[in-house]
Amino acid sequence: MKHKILILDRFHETGLKILRNQPNLDITHQVSPELNTNQNYEHDILITRSRTKINSRLLELLPNLKLVISVTSGFDHIDLNAIKAHKLQVEYCPEANADSAAELAWGLLLSTTRNIPQAHTQVTKGLWRNEHLIGRTLKDSTLLIIGFGRIGKRVANFAHAFGLKIIVCDPYVENLPSWADAVTLEEGLKNCDIVSLHVPKTNKTFHLLHADNLSLLSPHAILINTSRGDVVEEKALLHALASKSIRAAGLDVFAKEPLAENSMYFELKNVVLSPHAGAFTEDAYKLGAIQCAEKVLAFLKGEPASHPLPPQTAWVNDLDTLP
Ligand code: NAD
Numbered sequence: 001m002k003h004k005i006l007i008l009d010r011f012h013e014t015g016l017k018i019l020r021n022q023p024n025l026d027i028t029h030q031v032s033p034e035l036n037t038n039q040n041y042e043h044d045i046l047i048t049r050s051r052t053k054i055n056s057r058l059l060e061l062l063p064n065l066k067l068v069i070s071v072t073s074g075f076d077h078i079d080l081n082a083i084k085a086h087k088l089q090v091e092y093c094p095e096a097n098a099d100s101a102a103e104l105a106w107g108l109l110l111s112t113t114r115n116i117p118q119a120h121t122q123v124t125k126g127l128w129r130n131e132h133l134i135g136r137t138l139k140d141s142t143l144l145i146i147g148f149g150r151i152g153k154r155v156a157n158f159a160h161a162f163g164l165k166i167i168v169c170d171p172y173v174e175n176l177p178s179w180a181d182a183v184t185l186e187e188g189l190k191n192c193d194i195v196s197l198h199v200p201k202t203n204k205t206f207h208l209l210h211a212d213n214l215s216l217l218s219p220h221a222i223l224i225n226t227s228r229g230d231v232v233e234e235k236a237l238l239h240a241l242a243s244k245s246i247r248a249a250g251l252d253v254f255a256k257e258p259l260a261e262n263s264m265y266f267e268l269k270n271v272v273l274s275p276h277a278g279a280f281t282e283d284a285y286k287l288g289a290i291q292c293a294e295k296v297l298a299f300l301k302g303e304p305a306s307h308p309l310p311p312q313t314a315w316v317n318d319l320d321t322l323p
Pocket of ligand 1: 098
């Protein structure tokens with residue numbers, strides 16, 4: 001029997017080649033992430049990225065579906081209750097973009113501590129250094145990492161190499177490297193110079209940082225968020241930045257994406273913004289497509305899923321759906 005695969009959104013040629021080499025696969029690749037709601041699709045395998053919201057409405061258009069693979073490490077675009085109701089196997093690809101996401105977080109951290117985008121703009125305007133560009137040296141600063149998973153660990157390794165002191169808030173992780181210390185969220189926020197967020201979006205991490213605990217940060221503190229916009233209460237963050245109760249923020253993710261034309265962030269000089277670009281490298285796309293193709297082949301051979309959803313993690317009970 002031929003399996004029919006529907007691939008939505010960007011998918012690297014290398015992964016397509018692996019799939020096209022299989023004689024029993026009929027592949028449709030559509031660059032648009034949307035399905036035509038007036039059409040019924042016969043496919044039994046669906047491959048998507050985060051621009052396709054996987055919910056009951058979408059699943060009803062695909063009555064033969066057996067397997068969904070999201071080529072992403074976040075999965076908050078997938079309604080796990082709908083997946084459960086349709087008895088589907090779902091996988092994600094959390095290993096594929098961990099390096100690129102960690103590197104972007106580090107890039108935002110360096111850009112923010114040294115005002116690199118502002119310096120560039122100033123130089124292109126024919127201006128030279130002034131006191132607005134004075135940054136801070138990272139060595140001996142304290143970095144709080146919230147969420148010590150794939151990406152948080154990588155960022156911690158960069159920080160260790162730069163000579164920072166590293167403190168970690170992750171109630172689900174027992175073993176830390178000898179050079180990192182576990183802290184509670186409150187202790188961490190009180191004692192850090194920089195905080196970087198690497199948690200998934202769950203019931204417990206929604207607005208994990210809010211007006212009250214953001215006020216524990218010192219006025220020279222810098223916040224980096226490459227996790228999910230909703231992990232920080234945006235109104236409170238905007239207020240903290242505008243009132244300079246914290247020094248600056250480097251942000252890749254926002255409560256609503258893309259940002260509105262009149263976003264308050266555009267009024268602020270103490271932010272460095274990127275367009276949810278953590279996974280936006282050629283290498284991450286390629287690796288994601290290869291890992292996804294390998295998951296399809298494993299599924300066809302009847303092998304167990306390597307990264308099933310809901311995830312097999314200690315924090316699974318913080319999600320809306322129980323396994
Ligand atoms: P991961 O699952 O490997 O690690 C998440 C860590 O967060 C785990 O160690 C977990 O114990 C911890 N955690 C869970 N709940 C927590 C809580 N309440 N308090 C503190 N720690 C908690 O995930 P990852 O691959 O490191 O990715 C982290 C998140 O980064 C993803 O869920 C995704 O939302 C985001 N991400 C963003 C981009 C981007 O383009 N900006 C790219 C990749 C991933």
